[in-house]
Amino acid sequence: MTNTINLLQTKTGNTAQLLAWEQKLKSASTVAVVALFSIGLVTAGSYAVLRWERKTLEETKARLMQDISRQRTKEGLQLLVKQRTGTVANVLALQRPIAPILDTVAAVSAPQEVQTVTYDEKGQVRLTVKAATIEAAAKVVADMLRLVQEKRIVNPQLVGLSLGKDRSIQMTVAFVQSK
Amino acid sequence: MMIALRRLFRTYKGMIPAVLLLIFSVGGFVYGVVPAGRIVWRLVSEREGVKREVAGLRKKSQTLGGLDEETLRSQLTLLISAVPSDKSIPTVFTTVEEVARESGIGLTAVSVANPGALATESAKKQSTQERKLGSGIVPVSVSGEGTIDQIRDFFKRAVSVRRLLRIRFFDVTFLSSDRAVVHAGLDTFFSPMSTTIGDVQALVEPLTNAEEMTLTKVSGFPAGNIETSAELPLSPSTRDPFSL
Numbered sequence: 376m377t378n379t380i381n382l383l384q385t386k387t388g389n390t391a392q393l394l395a396w397e398q399k400l401k402s403a404s405t406v407a408v409v410a411l412f413s414i415g416l417v418t419a420g421s422y423a424v425l426r427w428e429r430k431t432l433e434e435t436k437a438r439l440m441q442d443i444s445r446q447r448t449k450e451g452l453q454l455l456v457k458q459r460t461g462t463v464a465n466v467l468a469l470q471r472p473i474a475p476i477l478d479t480v481a482a483v484s485a486p487q488e489v490q491t492v493t494y495d496e497k498g499q500v501r502l503t504v505k506a507a508t509i510e511a512a513a514k515v516v517a518d519m520l521r522l523v524q525e526k527r528i529v530n531p532q533l534v535g536l537s538l539g540k541d542r543s544i545q546m547t548v549a550f551v552q553s554k
Numbered sequence: 555m556m557i558a559l560r561r562l563f564r565t566y567k568g569m570i571p572a573v574l575l576l577i578f579s580v581g582g583f584v585y586g587v588v589p590a591g592r593i594v595w596r597l598v599s600e601r602e603g604v605k606r607e608v609a610g611l612r613k614k615s616q617t618l619g620g621l622d623e624e625t626l627r628s629q630l631t632l633l634i635s636a637v638p639s640d641k642s643i644p645t646v647f648t649t650v651e652e653v654a655r656e657s658g659i660g661l662t663a664v665s666v667a668n669p670g671a672l673a674t675e676s677a678k679k680q681s682t683q684e685r686k687l688g689s690g691i692v693p694v695s696v697s698g699e700g701t702i703d704q705i706r707d708f709f710k711r712a713v714s715v716r717r718l719l720r721i722r723f724f725d726v727t728f729l730s731s732d733r734a735v736v737h738a739g740l741d742t743f744f745s746p747m748s749t750t751i752g753d754v755q756a757l758v759e760p761l762t763n764a765e766e767m768t769l770t771k772v773s774g775f776p777a778g779n780i781e782t783s784a785e786l787p788l789s790p791s792t793r794d795p796f797s798l
């Protein structure tokens with residue numbers, strides 16, 4: 376029988392629980408450290424690869440820019456050609472064939488009856504005709520109506536009609552030449 | 555106090571390394587991995603941007619490499635003969651005279667409105683039509699006499715010559731059943747050259763089919779005896795700093 380008394384507790388009451396916690400913490404810390412190093416390695420690797428790729432791309436970009444700068448004359452010419460082609464195309468689209476208007480005039484009246492033909496900026500044609508008889512004047516109107524039906528002219532108008540002292544009929548008609 | 559601390563240390567001493575490792579790991583994540591991840595993510599975004607730029611530059615370089623400078627110069631010369639970079643009044647007169655001579659009408663008057671502007675072209679206010687067209691307009695007034703066939707031929711030729719003309723209006727007065735006097739208002743066109751080119755990264759597109767067709771059409775127009783007075787200007791080589 377011992378005659379000494381150990382006043383210090385050698386074991387705590389919750390030792391088993393603490394040991395379990397200790398084990399859990401050890402496992403968690405191991406996992407955390409491994410994860411930290413793994414992710415750190417992957418991140419560092421990615422960083423290195425990306426830096427290298429970026430450097431390569433920057434070098435390629437600089438080389439291409441130098442190449443393009445060497446071809447600046449061609450670039451300028453191409454730009455001018457494209458710009459001017461657009462302008463020329465716009466002008467060509469604006470041009471209207473005028474010669475067919477005179478063919479239409481010839482189809483409406485006999486050359487000896489025509490006095491003036493005007494074509495204005497809005498595309499309207501005005502034709503002044505001096506017809507010797509009423510029949511000739513009526514023929515002008517009939518011919519215009521025929522051309523409307525043939526879709527060669529649109530919007531025909533009788534602008535003026537007067538009877539001369541020599542009983543001739545002066546008439547002004549207007550129309551728009553179909554495109 | 556010290557005794558309590560010692561007791562606490564003795565009780566939990568098995569846990570301390572694990573806790574310290576956990577703290578180290580959390581610190582490593584917060585102060586190491588997360589900022590590094592952000593940097594990597596930024597690098598990925600930047601790489602994509604640079605990749606796109608490189609792809610655009612490569613395409614531009616290839617497009618430029620496929621272009622022939624001499625062909626471009628001849629195309630530009632052709633286009634300038636159709637729409638010069640200045641009013642080029644001599645070519646207007648030459649063209650009108652040539653068209654009249656070939657059609658057979660006798661010119662009695664040719665006049666150009668505002669042949670020389672006091673203001674510079676950039677200071678001159680453009681009309682709506684000029685803005686729409688992208689070119690300046692020089693009105694020309696023409697008077698002449700001839701047969702109806704000659705006048706018809708004049709109108710036909712006027713809109714199919716190399717130096718582009720447009721008949722804005724005309725007034726034909728018949729002198730007899732065959733002869734007539736014609737007074738016509740024509741327009742000729744000019745468009746100043748650009749003096750700058752875009753940013754080095756601006757795309758250069760090859761000519762489209764429609765543009766090729768325009769070139770073919772213009773090259774089919776007779777140039778007559780008109781000399782292209784305007785020398786081919788220097789290609790713009792200064793980059794516009796405001797182009798992007």
